[in-house]
Amino acid sequence: MHRPFTAEAEVAGELAALRPGLVPRYSAELPGARAAVLTRLWRAFTHEPLPWLAGRAAGRDGVTLRLADGRRLHGPHPDPYATSGYVTEVRLDDRPYADPVRLVTALGVAHGTDFAAELGHSAASLALSRAGRPVHPKEWPTDDWEWEQRVVDGHPYHPNCRSRPGFSVAEQLAYGPEHGPVVQLGTLPVPAGDCLVTGEWPDGMRDGGRLLVPVHPWQAEHVLKRPCGEGFAAHPLMALRTLAEPDGRHVKTALSARLTSSVRDISVYSVGQSATLSAFAHAAAARMDGLLHVTRTLGAVTADSPDLAAVLRESPQAYADAGRGERVLPVAALTTTGLPDSPAWLAGFTRLALTVGLSMLELGVALEAHGQNLLVVLSATGDPLRLVYRDLADIRVSPARLARHGVLVPELTGRTVTDDERALRRKLFGSLVAGALAATAGSAGALREALASAVRELPRTPDLVALLEEPLPTKALTLMRLSPGTPGDQWAQLPNPLR
Structure with missing residues (x-):
């Protein structure tokens, strides 16, 4: 059957002009990329509270979803923790679908047209990422940015795991960390x-009475639409807009593009709170x-704009002893x-992560400890030593939890501050357990075994009891993309792997 002009065809056309030798590999990766996106989409359909689903029923050969309009959507038994x-295929009534774009288009749900386009970008970009990834040596990297660039598939559970609308193939190859580029940042x-x-703000980023704000080249061309002064070369990290400078320092730039769910700018609010949050944490x-x-x-x-801002952070390598052969890498790179x-x-790793996460939560700090924000320091033999x-x-x-422990409450405002126990637990459990640990385990069975072993040695706090006995919260990522008028996070409940 003739396929209409799609994101896949668009990427193939651009790739043929830029890197013709890569086209066969890209084409070979497309079926697997579609399956990866479809797997994430099926996780959402079988667990998120989508308003157009009227019921779910498990059978011996899989799960059947009943749509509000009476149609049936059938697929395999879901493993919400599988990566x-x-x-590879689901059936809408009697018609099979292997392409997530065609499936969402056929569903005809509200806001589905835009979402289907994002899924197309995700599958095409994922195939490009898999095709263009460099061949890495077997030896473990020494630089933190090398670990970051080994993560190819993006978000482990978001259907838009590699969606980069607004990025040409040339820009993906030039800026995507999985392609191993060096990016020349500008300054404004x-x-x-x-x-x-x-x-x-460092003296080296000042020019008399002016501050030199680091600018990502994509941002300069597509958003600011103005030339920038010469900056410095840097290595892009998993977050794409965050890069490692030659001296090891990390710089987070504004990148006003929608990647997975969010537009990656830097709010004035976050800049205003950054120093206080840093000292407190x-x-x-x-x-x-x-x-x-x-x-x-x-x-x-920030120049009073989320489109022109930057944050400078120390490198996580500061917390690894290179002399002892220690390595620090994002949890997403553990696989x-x-x-x-x-x-x-x-x-052992799960025990370390839960010990730290639950201790911080008990203290009054809920970390968003997903595989990108959370890093682990490994010994020379691979033992997990500590977290960054x-x-x-x-x-x-x-503030209430901090006060119970006699900790001075920092001068923070806005969304960062909450005493809502459900919100605090969602933040940690959804990112650490349903995110970082689940993706590292790779399946419900492996996650169950790791958690069962780890929790036996942990203090039985109310937070641990909630983790043991209640459904596991996770962000309803597909529902959020199909609800553009609803601000903030929306949530789903996954079956507790320990029950």
Whole structure:
């Protein structure tokens, strides 16, 4: 059957002009990329509270979803914690669909047209990422940015795991970390009096009375639409807009593009709170007996605009002893090491992560500890030693819990501050357990075994009881994309792997 002009065809056409030798590999990766996106989509359909689904029924051969209009959608038994592309086809009534774009288009749900286009971008970009990934040596990297660039598939559970609308193929190859590029950042001089600055802005990024704000080249071309001064070369990290400078420092730039769910700019609010949050979180982590470190925010600046802002952070490598052969890597990169294949190793890592996460939560700090924000320091032999956390913009802080522990409440405002126990637990459990740990385990069975082993040695706090006995919260990522008029996070409940 003739396929209409799609994101896949568009990428193929651009690739043929830029890297013709890569076209066969890209074409070969497309079926697997569609399956990866379809697997994430099926997870959403079988667990999220989507308004156009009227019922779910499990049978011996899979799960059947009843749509509000009477149609039936049938697919395999879902594993909400699986990360491989095990869903290769679902059936809408009697018609099979292997392409997530065609499936969502056929469903005809509200806001589905835009979502289907994003899914097309996701599958095409994922195939491009898999086709263009460099061949890495077997030896473990020494630089943190090398670990970051080994993560190819993006978000482990979001159907838009690799959606990069607004990025051409040339731009994906030039800026996508999985392609291993070096990015030349620019700088834009802004009068210091026109900027909000927190922390210390380095002398090397000043020009008299002006501050030199680092700018991503994509942002300069597509959003600011103005040339920038010469900046410096840097290595893009998992977050795409965050890069490692030659001196090791990390710089987070504004990138006003929708990647997965969100537009990646930097709010004036987050810049204003960055120094206070950094000092507070650094002190809180010091209570964790050396098991947790938080990368310090060195300085942040905004020219009173989320489109022109930057944050400077220390490198997580500061918390690994290279002389002892230690390595620090994002949790999302653990699957590239083979270490999680060992049940004993996975249980030990899970115990470390839960010990730190639940201790911080008990103290009054809910970390958004997903596989990108949470890093682990490994010994020379691969043992998990301690954790490093970065990017404090989306943590939650509970004044009531802090007060119970005699901790001075920081001067914070807005969304960061809450005493809502459900919101605090959702933040940690949804990111750490349903996110980082689940993706590292790779399946419900492996996650169940790791959790069962780890929780036996943890203090039985009310938070642990909730983790053991209640459904596991996770962000309803597809519902959020299909609800553009609803602000904030929306949530789904996954079956508790321990029950």
